[in-house]
Amino acid sequence: MSALRELQLQVFDTLFRRGERPLPALRENGLAPARRLQIYRNNMVVSLSDALAAVYPVVVKLVGEDFFRHCARSFIPLHPSRAGHLQPFGREFADFLAQFEAAAGLPYLPDVARLEWAWHQVFHAAAAPPLDLARLAAVPEEAREALQFRLQPAARLIDSPFPVLAIWETNQDAYAGDATVDLDAGGQQVLVIQRALEVELYELGRAEHGLLAALAAGATLAGAAEAAFAIDAAFDFAAVFGRQLALGSLADLEPAD
Structure with missing residues (x-):
């Protein structure tokens, strides 16, 4: 495996799986490496949560912004963005909601998400x-x-x-x-x-x-x-x-x- 590929996997593991492998390329610059990664991770999760909310505005209205952010924080590590753009990000959200125990009391929610994803697909x-x-x-x-x-x-x-x-x-x-x-x-x-x-x-x-x-x-x-x-x-x-x-x-x- 190339050194670049290994570094990319380490960064991915650290950001999405909270891996503990050290990142040799990361240097302290006023903040400890772990703290710098935490800031980057939090910013990434906020950005991806915002992108998810933009695709599923009705789901946000139905559950409230706080609960939606809770859903997003659980969803993102399982289904991170894998493209160079955000258009396909969130396609698994309806299936995720169907299995998300905290949303079990809203059985219609996954199908509302499927409708919103269909709208998103058709729009693009x-x-x-x-x-x-x-x-x-x-x-x-x-x-x-x-x-x-x-x-x-x-x-x-x-x-x-x-x-x-x-x-x-x-x-x-x-x-x-x-x-x-x-x-x-x-x-x-x-x-x-x-x-x-x-x-x-x-x-x-x-x-x-x-x-x-x-x-x-x-x-x-x-x-x-x-x-x-x-x-x-x-x-x-x-x-x-x-x-x-x-x-x-x-x-x-x-x-x-």
């Missing part, structure tokens, strides 16, 4: 042009059921047993309505999509979500429709498919393999 994604309807019209009607559709890359699907969209909406700064959310009202399925450079959220019906999820998984149009009808026998395929075309959630099509 490069959107593709919506599906050219002329291409779809050019396919003979009898061949359309064998088509596969690619979903918009700047879109994500959320399926939660909790009313996550209602929770998210009532915790927006501009929200002025009744902030009461009935946690027993049932789950919500959500499409998070970038449209005209803005991130928009749409509640989906269960069968509508099933249709899009099946298409995203590679099902043909016929297979996706079958999945939707299995969820709701009264599913209005034509209306829902038209709605999704209008929203731009479908970006491309191709014949099935």
